[in-house]
Amino acid sequence: MKEQMLPAEGKLGILLPGLGAVASTTIAGVIASRKELAKPIGSFTQTGHIELGEGKGDRYPFIKDFVPLAALEDVVFGGWDIYEDNVFQAASHARVLDQHLLNAIRPELEAIKPMKAVFDRNYVKNLDGTFIKQTATKWDAAQELKKDIETFKKENNLSRVVIVWTGSTEKYLEQTAVHETIASFEAGLKNNDAAIAPSMVYAYAAVSMGVPFINGAPNLTTDIPAIVQLAHKTKTPIGGKDFKTGQTLMKTIVAPGLAARSLGVNGWFSTNILGNRDGLVLDDEENFKTKEVSKLGVLEDILRPDLHPDLYGELYHKIRINYYPPHGDNKESWDNIDIFGWLNYPMQIKINFLCRDSILAAPIVLDLALFADLAQRAGMYGVQDWLSFYLKSPQTQHGEPAENDIFKQLNTLKQVLRGMMQEQTQEAPAVKRTKVTEKVI
Amino acid sequence: MKEQMLPAEGKLGILLPGLGAVASTTIAGVIASRKELAKPIGSFTQTGHIELGEGKGDRYPFIKDFVPLAALEDVVFGGWDIYEDNVFQAASHARVLDQHLLNAIRPELEAIKPMKAVFDRNYVKNLDGTFIKQTATKWDAAQELKKDIETFKKENNLSRVVIVWTGSTEKYLEQTAVHETIASFEAGLKNNDAAIAPSMVYAYAAVSMGVPFINGAPNLTTDIPAIVQLAHKTKTPIGGKDFKTGQTLMKTIVAPGLAARSLGVNGWFSTNILGNRDGLVLDDEENFKTKEVSKLGVLEDILRPDLHPDLYGELYHKIRINYYPPHGDNKESWDNIDIFGWLNYPMQIKINFLCRDSILAAPIVLDLALFADLAQRAGMYGVQDWLSFYLKSPQTQHGEPAENDIFKQLNTLKQVLRGMMQEQTQEAPAVKRTKVTEKVI
Amino acid sequence: MKEQMLPAEGKLGILLPGLGAVASTTIAGVIASRKELAKPIGSFTQTGHIELGEGKGDRYPFIKDFVPLAALEDVVFGGWDIYEDNVFQAASHARVLDQHLLNAIRPELEAIKPMKAVFDRNYVKNLDGTFIKQTATKWDAAQELKKDIETFKKENNLSRVVIVWTGSTEKYLEQTAVHETIASFEAGLKNNDAAIAPSMVYAYAAVSMGVPFINGAPNLTTDIPAIVQLAHKTKTPIGGKDFKTGQTLMKTIVAPGLAARSLGVNGWFSTNILGNRDGLVLDDEENFKTKEVSKLGVLEDILRPDLHPDLYGELYHKIRINYYPPHGDNKESWDNIDIFGWLNYPMQIKINFLCRDSILAAPIVLDLALFADLAQRAGMYGVQDWLSFYLKSPQTQHGEPAENDIFKQLNTLKQVLRGMMQEQTQEAPAVKRTKVTEKVI
Amino acid sequence: MKEQMLPAEGKLGILLPGLGAVASTTIAGVIASRKELAKPIGSFTQTGHIELGEGKGDRYPFIKDFVPLAALEDVVFGGWDIYEDNVFQAASHARVLDQHLLNAIRPELEAIKPMKAVFDRNYVKNLDGTFIKQTATKWDAAQELKKDIETFKKENNLSRVVIVWTGSTEKYLEQTAVHETIASFEAGLKNNDAAIAPSMVYAYAAVSMGVPFINGAPNLTTDIPAIVQLAHKTKTPIGGKDFKTGQTLMKTIVAPGLAARSLGVNGWFSTNILGNRDGLVLDDEENFKTKEVSKLGVLEDILRPDLHPDLYGELYHKIRINYYPPHGDNKESWDNIDIFGWLNYPMQIKINFLCRDSILAAPIVLDLALFADLAQRAGMYGVQDWLSFYLKSPQTQHGEPAENDIFKQLNTLKQVLRGMMQEQTQEAPAVKRTKVTEKVI
Secondary structure (H helix, E strand, O other), X not given: OOOOOOOOOXXXXXXXXXXXXXXHHHXXXXXXXXXXXXXXXXXXXXXXXXXXXXXXXXXXOEHHHHOOOOOHHHEEEEEEEOOOOOHHHHHHHHOOOOHHHHHHOHHHHHOOOOEEEOOOOOOOOOOOOOOEOOOOOHHHHHHHHHHHHHHHHHHOOOOEEEEEEOOOOOOOOOOOHHHOOHHHHHHHHHOOOOOOOHHHHHHHHHHHOOOOEEEOOOOOOOOOHHHHHHHHHOOOEEEEOOEOOOHHHHHHHHHHHHHHOOOEEEEEEEEEEEOOHHHHHHOXXXXXXXXXXXXXXXXXXXXXXXXXXXXXXXXXXXXXEEEOHHHOOOOEEEEEEEEEOHHHOEEEEEEEEEOOHHHHHHHHHHHHHHHHHHHHHOOOOEXXXXXXXXXXXXXXXXXXXXXOOHHHHHHHHHHHHHHHOOOOOOEOOHHHHHHHHHHHO | OOOOXXXXXXXXXXXXXXXXXXHHHHHHHHHHHHOOOOOXXXXXXXXXXXXXXXXXXXXXXXXXXXXXXOOHHHEEEEEEEOOOOOXXXXXXXXXXXXXXXXXXXXXXXXXXXXXXXXXXXXXXXXXXXXXXXXOOOHHHHXXXXXXXXXXXXXXXXXXXXXXXXXXXXXXXXXXXHHHOOHHHHHHHXXXXXXOXXXXXXXXXXXXXXXXOEEEOOOOOOOOOHHHHHHHHHOOOEEEEOOEOXXXXXXXXXXXXXXXXXXXXXXXXXXXXXXXXXXXXXHOOHHHHHHHHHHHHXXXXXXXXXXXXXXXXXXXXXXXXXXXXXXXXXXXXXXXXXXXXXXHHOEEEEEEEEXXXXXXXXXXXXXXXXXXXXXXXXXXXXXXOHHHHHHEOOOOOHHHOOOOOOHHHHHHHHHHHHHXXXXXXXXXXXXXXXXXXXXHHO | OOOOOOOOOOOEEEEEEOOOHHHHHHHHHHHHHHOOOOOOOOOHHHHOEOOEOOOOOOEOOEXXXXXXXXXXXXXXXXXXXXXXXXXXXXXXXXXXXXXXXXXXXXXXXXXXXXXXXXXXXXXXXXXXXXXXXXXXXXXXXXXXXXXHHHHHHHHOOOOEEEEEEOOOOOOOOOOOHHHOOHHHHHHHHHOOOOOOOHHHHHHHHHHXXXXXXXXXXXXXXOOOHHHHHXXXXXXXXEEEOOEOOOHHHHHHHHHHHHHHOOOEEEEEEEEEEEOOHHHHHHOOHHHHHHHHHHHHHHHHHHHOOOOOHHHHOOOEEEEEEEEOHHHOOOOEEEEEEEEEOHHHOEEEEEEXXXXXXXXXXXXXHHHHHHHHHXXXXXXXXXXXXXXXXXXXXXXXXXXXXXXXXXXXXXXXXXXXXXXXXXXXXXXXXXXXXXXHHHHHO | OOOOOOOOOOOEEEEEEOOOHHHHHHHHHHHHHHOOOOOOOOOHHHHOEOOEOOOOOOEOOEHHHHOOOOOHHHEEEEEEEOOOOOHHHHHHHHOOOOHHHHHHOHXXXXXXXXXXXXXXXXXXXXXXXOOEOOOOOHHHHHHHHHHHHHHHHHHOOOOEEEEEEOXXXXXXXXXXXXXXXXXXXXXXXXXXXXXXXHHHHHHHHHHHOOOOEEEOOOOOOOOXXXXXXXXXXXXXXXXXXXXOOOHHHHXXXXXXXXXXXXXXXXXXXXXXXXXXXXXXXXXXXXXXXHHHHHHHHHHHHHHOOOOOHHHHOOOEEEEEEEEOHHHOOOOEEEEEEEEEOHHHOEEEEEEEEEOOHHHHHHHHHHHHHHHHHHHHHOOOOEEOHHHHHHEOOOOOHHHOOOOOOHHHHHHHHHHHHHHHOOOOOXXXXXXXXXXXXXXXX
């Protein structure tokens, strides 16, 4: 192990603001996996491998055997919510997991009770919580959150804590002056500036304590200078935005493939139907806008119409999300992609993804929590853009353009892990083959 | 340019055995592109770029400006067919391209007349040609092909010739003793060994003359020791098999994406409907088998069930091709993919690709011809597995496992091109980013 | 022929307010059919048959041989538009029909020039016309339309005229006091009442002259008491609303099938993408609402949740229309239908309809025009609900519930035709069979 | 009630040859419905209504309140199988119904044990049973079946018995001389004629005892003169063939809709994937042929290319069934329909039906059993073609052409029920409307 890397000693607390479908599925899955009732499929940290050594790799260990991650046995969950339901109740209500699996781990789930949330309906019009901190200012709210974190750490005898935002999408906000510096932000907290959304209060509380914070929603949250500066000041890893689950996941898989083959794209229509709480929140136009902005950028970055005007200069990209209660958490997407090839002849691709929102999000929550903790122990702080593999709209360092191609994102993630462990970073697999080719010749 | 690389001086002949839909679409497209009536979309050599330099690349030239490819202006087409139709007639009959475009280049297309084919209905039961060489032995047929090639070269004043097989899928053959050595193969030619299919006769003729030969069908053809040995002896590039067009193209895009995310796959059902001559040929069971074997291997190589038994150990992969005349050349595929994620919960992906067989294949024919010629001028010979990007079932050197992941294939292709031009081979993009991350810290 | 039925003597003028994609496709198709360049497929009047006689029918003549319809040779087209383009220009711009077909009938199409439209952007925000009547009041506009109709009739030496609205969807309006009586409506015309949309001005002008008027958009138009009363006063056939083309057509086919089998439905999500002028108009929320109301009622009428609460009591029906320019007139719909069967087990049906808006609408325009003319000659007037077969949201007599099941609609249409010609109305086909069964016994 | 109709007194035995997925789902569903644990959705006899009286109907009672059907409480199930599993085991193994539902009715299911089957692997190559009657001749086998039926009737104190074939598809057979008369058939039974399949032995045994027999597979079974003659001799209702479940159900819904609108069809490709025992059986070519013949006829009958050559003269219809274990009983179909409209412009419809084979079949089994019993009590015998609503390839009387349009089939079924109860048979709904229209005028 790298010298400066701290080992994963003691217990790791994972705090989740928003104990709804995604959070309860994550928690239940980790507990079920510990009891060997189920497998943490979809989690790269738990089931993935990494190629090490020359060429295509002569070693291929599990990620969890290669880097010193916290073990599932050492993880303790907690969180906040706007309803008082414990995690068993929340998971039962979410109807994602089979009730019989939930019953088998009922005591563990019932033991996890939310702390009162920081919430303001002005940012999420379609929800109305009942279990909410009453404070005069956002500054006071942040102080209470800090106390919550400390109490949680102490009561559970934890050595480290990380936070992953699993709460709702907030209404669309743009960066303003109050977000510019730590000082302006703290002043804003004190005078209840409307540009400071609840998720920012959580991020501020966490980062000011040195607790890593990853944002799974498309909200600004950590993507403002004030929080980035604070993260550098307190040497804390941060990251975001928006878990890359169903439709965007497919998009960042398929688009690089079309680009690889120099196939043109002149239209991409994406629609979604989902009936969970997330769908309800996004049924409001202001909240949808936040999501839409997060999702729209993906294609442009991958296809680069600026460099390939003949292929992508006319691309029309439209995204719709529809609240559709019959589907519950079983989010379904349908994409129509209008492509063209040789002599501009048109062709079409239709993709229908019958996915499950929380099933796809849960392993992402787990991986991001474990990697954020790892980063902190490795002495890395500020924006962790090497985790963009998991995110729809990656926050980058210094305003660099985001990488959205999932294959390049995965390469980056692996290279960083190799770097951490002082393994040889791998050249693109082609190189060695080329040499072989030439030797033959 | 690399010192030992020969320049692209003079004219390049591209000979196509099988002047049907794919070949005529390729030829018409190149001519139309030369006249600026259309664009060669989908051709990496004509529209693609390559990243050069440090990190994400500080230069991004067109491929055709980077490596010394033959220019479209310098290309001359010819070929063989089992029908006497000229290319205008063949293209009109194929109904792939708009008749008005064909009319606009009618004289150029009419001028290209097939030479008599080497054909044997025992290998393609559903076709019955009328324009076929009558020879006593396969050896004699090879001699006639060699004469054809020489005549073509001379009459058109060419400096170089390459051959890309655009003919039909032949019936399933397995490697036998006759394929083992040059000597056994030549003996087989002379005594009309049944294990020597017509496509092998073409490959033998070409390679024995030092003419590069690329195989676009799933037939064995060049994938036998005799031809490989001959290619080394005559220092000729060879490659194959089977153009990667519609459904398999999508498969090698999507499967790496699922693997990236550690999502399990327990079923993948692929069906195709097409109504062109290719569909008719594949309606015969023996010919379909050749295709099926070519298509089936793809998933196993990408997903590696041996390394990830929890994710892919139960994978059931089924492929069907159906002759369906109403669609003509508009091949359509439908895939159902049964995946599973967190705690083994099932999800499904359906992909419906309304493609056009020849539109997708034509730029591949062009690129393979140009790259095969480039390889020869670069002094590369034997199996050109760096071109696997274009192929469904890549023939490899020394029995190495094939790489089917399209993103890795593209990396390889680019690395080889960089190597040819003595540019720095690129590390995976992650590396530089990591260092930046660490510097910030 | 029925005694009181007037024969189809002389020429029939068909006037179309809105000479866009649908109208120009209709006109071009009729002209091309007259010249035998193409066939009027999809037109029940031109290609359909009718069963006559006992049981399953012992005769099966063409509709056009059974009832005295105007012949295509006797039809003369005209219309109004907000752009000055002649029909050749309009059809070329619409990009529905192949340009070579249009060129073949160019003189006939160029000869059809629009008259200036009655238009008000307050009702169609996303369009902005340049060829519009300038009048002080809506009353004056109606007088000008009446003059247009008379002039058209005289100049073309017509014996009869009908009007089919092929213009845009207007913004959502509800019935108000001004629509209640002829008198209140005429007063409203004179004082420019905002509740009188342009389409109503056309309807008023037509019906006051005894010219049949059928409404192909979801606008109220003729569906107000004032116009119904006027139709009875002037003995004029009227009808509407909204041509039943793509998605709703499929819906009224599939829903009766599910109901037949007592399969439950708890969700039906319908989305559309289209890029023609219709799509642009519906991109505005107020105009979409008019369409949505028209489309939403269909399921409830067919499935009758009031009578089958166990099966349809929980039905959630959502419709979306998206403006998507890459598709032009090639409207595409995608439906997800959540059904349930035995013991409430869920199943899903997905329907993807790659249709062409104007190709589906054109034969409807023709049939409605010919049948409206036939009705008038048969002495039928007021609301022609027997034509609901062609309409998404049928206007009915006396507020009766609409019939939306396409199979019942077709039965009705045929029964009315049989009645007109004093043929025996057919019993449901079962009856005779039953008797046979009993005879056997 | 009709005078000659016998009431539904006493208990009704339903015997099912083949206690696999379909049969066990039927049985479990009826028992669960009796206990009000679930609802018999999809069953027309249990949830359907019927219009009675004038016009659109002034009464609308439940079917089960209108005709004297056997009540679910009075039904007793039994059957034969080639494995010894009781129905609880069979249902658990089939994995159609939730295990928790099965556990809730375990004792009732366990009590139903199969009798030894008449089976011959020559007719179903992919199955190999272990619980099979050993008899010297097919005649002896028939005698044993008759004893089984009598014993079952006696032990359960039943007043009536019906049989519905829920066994496998047998290999393709054509009608031969042995099937021509009762005498030739009985001779064939005695000398083990190869043209007599096991399902015919069951049919013979049942019908010779006056027990109604309905065939749910595409086998010939009752569709031979010998059995029809026997049915007339013993005054027994018979019927078949092949339950109309997923894809064909959709086809007989959609095709009448396309025909209604005079839309042309030039291609219809249908593929299926399923992984249950039925799928395994149909993976064999000889058995698939039986199914294919049953499924192929449907379109021709509905579209009548003979009468509409312009619309359907070129129709290419292809059907594929693929064994695909990952899906189990969750059969999935995908259809591509190539249609054309106005001026022959092409359009496409794709239908993806994610259905459940046994869930769709179970209510059909129940309805057919109850209606067959009703028919017998009503004095109807011979081929019951009024039940064609439920069948893919309806057996008809006197070689009449089959009716496959599901809407006409439903009309027939209802008319027969009305006739049984001496209710006025309903005219097509149009008629009254027309008169109203004319009155208004």
